[in-house]
Amino acid sequence: MASQSGSRNTHLDIPDFRLPTQRHHLDLPAPPQQLISTTDSQGPTVWSRQLDSEPDCSPSYLVISGGTGCNAICAAFARACYVLPVSDDGGSSSEIIRVLGGPSIGDIRSRLVRLIPHAPPGTPLNALRTLLAHRLPSGDHAELAAREEWRSVVEGRSSLWVGIPEDRKETIRGTGWRFLVYFENEILRRAHKNFSFVNGSIGNFLLAAAQSFFRSLSSAIFLFSSITNSRANIVPVISTNHTVTIAAELTNGTHLVGQCEISHPIPRPRSLTYEDEHEYMSSLSFDTISPTMGNQRNVFFGAESKNSFEKLRASISRLYYINAYGHEIFPVPNPEYVSGLGSHEVLVYSCGSLWTSIIPCLALRGVASAIALSPTLRAKVLFLNAKNDRETEGYTAVDYILAIARTLNARYQVEPYGLGPDNAATTYPVSTFVTHLVYLRGCAVHLDAGLIRELGVNCVEVESDARGADDIPLYDVACTKRAVELALGGSSC
Structure with a gap:
């Protein structure tokens, strides 16, 4: 709640979680805030955010980045708009895309979680960060464990809910908008696709459910930011509700389809030979439902995979977008x-x-x-x-x-056909x-x-x-x- 003391500064208590004023996504955020502590003689220490009284003269940034590459330096940009791609088809995003479709939200979720304001352990905001950054069990035989943990989360039994205010809990999970329940329902409607919860991100599930519910990724980002008291200014590079796929043309004339195949491909069948590569890539890539999913499920890769990468046959000459039939689009x-x-x-x-x-x-x-x-x-x-x-x-x-x-x-x-100033x-x-x-x-x-x-x-x-x-x-x-x-x-x- 707002402080009523005689101080000229305005205090916003972290547990209050008040929503930021609705604004255009590229408006500059308010000046940075500092966590301060005040101790009431009759109560515990209260952590709050103090608005800077001096105007922020730092430059405004538009930062083009992926999900993890920029996370470590976000704090260097006091007033920033982050533009992120929506074409990542690896990690748990691959499973959401395979079953539900829609743009990739993994990189956006990673940045949203990174930009949640710091809060001390035990506070509601810190509990929210822990929940939305949590991943379900992973491993070769983790499906049953992952499904059981997911059930405990969606039913409200998980210890991850401890410390989260009831209104936030029910917004994320239960009655009202019930986004995690909505996500569960959408998965059950497509039960024949056998969704895998292994290594699933709770934050990804929330963002994917909100995007599907609102039919707007920007609205889903706003909801996530509002729930977490974040002033994150994140813009998807393409405004779409459909799956976005990139492809790379190499200097030897071959093509790689999908971010995962370009950047950190999954292991290929042991019997694959160089002569079979074109046929193998064709079977992976051009599926009339989604060009990168094929039979791939929950494509996993870790940070170490980029240090032990399989070399490309030739260097990349250009990157382009394709539709579900493998045709280049613009x-x-x-x-x-x-x-x-x-x-x-x-x-x-x-x-x-x-x-x-x-x-x-x-x-x-x-x-x-x-x-x-x-x-x-x-x-x-x-x-x-x-x-x-x-x-x-x-x-x-x-x-x-x-x-x-x-x-x-x-x-x-x-x-276009012909020449002229309009075609120059x-x-x-x-x-x-x-x-x-x-x-x-x-x-x-x-x-x-x-x-x-x-x-x-x-x-x-x-x-x-x-x-x-x-x-x-x-x-x-x-x-x-x-x-x-x-x-x-x-x-x-």
Whole structure:
């Protein structure tokens, strides 16, 4: 409840969970809040959020990223809109898509959970975070255990509900909107598809149920944010209620279908030979219901899979979208994404998977001109990965920059007949898309600063104390903030 003391500051108690004022998704969020504690002489310590009295002069960011690549540095962006792809077909999202259809919500759920405000243990907000971040049992023989735990959650018996206020519990689970019960009903209606709950994310189930109920992913995001007292500003790159599938064309002319197959493919049959690959890929990919699902169920992969990846037969030349019949299509970006490019000050291409996290947000109609001609963007900053992965093996820093520029300068529409001004394609210089390249000192990706400068791009080197298991540096909040400060200050290598 709002404090009635004589203080000029306004206090919002975390347990109150009041809904944020409804607003357009790309409006700038309110100034950051700090957790403070006050002790009543007749009661326990009360944790609340104190609105900053000073205006926040930090720049506004539009951050293009995937689900996990940017999670560790979100705190560096005080006022940010996050644009995320909806084409991930791995993890428990694959099972939701296989049975219920709809866009992928796994990356969005990951970011929503990350942006839940911090709260002390034992508070309702912390209990909500624990519930929505929880995954059901996983493993080769975990189906019965996963189903039993799911039943305890949906019936309200699970210990995960302890500490969650009754109104939030019933909004998520029971009467009224009853989203988890709604999800259960939708699964039962498709019982012949044998939905697997193994490794299922409760947050994914809530978001998928809300998207299906409202027929709007944006509305589902708003509900999730409201329940968790979050000011997260997240925009799906494509506004759709249908499954979205990406494909990659390799330089040798072959194609890979689906994010999972491009980035971290599941193990193939032991008997598969190189000559059988085309036939095998065809059987996996072009299903008239969903081009990436086929017979795949609950596609699992862990962080370690990207460190022990199977090499691509050739490098990726382009990424494109396809429909359920395997035909290339040209989707329109979410209008909120395009308008955001014309209202924010810093565009960030986040660290993460280049071809399956960043490029899907660029290979869309009108995005190139929105970036190149934006009247507000002061800097367009690419955070270079510290090391290459399966998608970018052998890449130099220049290759990352050119992949972005080449994608944005491509045409995303059915080629018209004839010539004329209406059919002319505009090619923008590299520097209209990327103004700064941020890289970590000691990174494993080769960088030619002179060649990058010739492209009109400034280099910004930062040092990080964070290290991965292989001792390669990782981005953290401090070095990310420093990098943006240097970019906006005009520093270059």
